Amino acid sequence: MSTPAGAKRAPRPHRRPKKDPARIVAFRALRAVDERDAYANLILPSLLREAERKGMERRDAALATELVYGTLRGQGTYDAVIAACVDRPLREVDPPVLDVLSLGAHQLLGTRIPSHAAVSATVELARVVLGDGRAKFVNAVLRKISAQDLAGWVAQVAPPYEDDAEDHLAVVHSHPRWVVSSLWDALGRWQPAASGRQAMEQLLEADNARPEVTLVARPGRSSVAELRAALPEVEDGRWSPYALRLTDGGDPAGVDAVRENRAGVQDEGSQLVALALANAPLDGPDRLWLDGCAGPGGKAALLGAVAAARGAALVASEKQQHRARLVARALDGNPGPYAVITADGTRGAWERGAFDRVLVDVPCSGLGALRRRPEARWRRRPEDIAGFGPLQRELLRSALDAARVGGVVGYATCSPHLAETRAVVDDVLRGREDVEWIDARPLLPGVPDLGEGPDVQLWPHLHGTDAMYLALLRRTA
């Protein structure tokens, strides 16, 4: 129908933006991480449950999860690309707008979603959560980003490796530069022959890969065979006799043994640390064990089960009351004697020399578990490392005092940063005549690439585990 001459053309009816539950959940999760320092692995499940109650499909939940984790992991690279496509410094872009742009950049550069779908879905999201005006800005930026693939962008925005190797790796593999630098120092210390560019790239890539879910069958309570029978796609653990890897998703929460606390989700590196302490040679009695930093209780539950089979008792101690409750839950049903207490491990709520085996898995920067906590690398600051130092030293000193003469102490961190690992042990042992090293390597049987010892550093790219560190020590006097 034509418009009569002189009459005004009727305005186009305003189309309401399409609501896309997966992208809305992903956006809300990113906002919570940014605004409230939320942890993605905690906030996302609660947002997903809420959306599922309102009818979101399972497939959308998987997409939302991929978008949140992928966007947070790739943030460093995506920021560099976005910065090249906007005409002002990124800090002047409104944070919610930046989150939408990052989500769009991830879809364009880090997923197989076709470009036109990635742009149009993200612009629709922008219309819903930012309004039409800012959606136009989003549209313009995403169109620029979609002009090249990831390789093209990286070649454009990352400095050449030859000019600045750390900056290059930081941009290409999306890690803060100081983290690249710290990981490189540590890799060079433990793997001097395999710490060149290629090894570093493998390590950083491993940090960016989704970690497999690994289960532990707590000995005496469950078995790998029981877990295998309950899950469709699994493989045996690489190193721990109690580990089973879920190779194709699968939901551990649906497994009876997990529900009944006879098994749990636990990285193989953590299993190895607990088992090495439990299996370290010991003369004399082996009756009483201490986990001095037990929350949330993964290692305590494994230690408790091994101790029970040996007729030993476990004291699991944790400073934070709410985390001590998690420890109690993890140990619930343990077949042998145990106690969970809330105590400051630096003071020692126990007699000196009371324990045959002591573990201190100290609070640390978590740089060894970046693949699990996608936002952690952006939140940590270099000064955090120094901040943990005094507490780590105090906890190790107190653990040594808690062990009897001849007893064994394990000092563990889920960080490979040299200032949190060997430097702490060296400092604490300096001037102490009553402690000797135990070679931890034979206590991780079959595990390759453990370096010169006596302490061990695991690596995601070499062992498929978190980058756990373990020093084993013996009280000698």
Ligand SMILES: C[S@@+](CC[C@H](N)C(=O)[O-])C[C@H]1O[C@@H](n2cnc3c(N)ncnc32)[C@H](O)[C@@H]1O
């Ligand atoms: C790395 S986590 C331990 C993880 C645990 N071993 C596991 O496998 O589940 C360190 C724990 O030490 C606790 N912690 C921090 N300061 C402490 C202190 N002074 N005494 C005892 N525990 C402390 C933290 O609350 C945290 O739960």
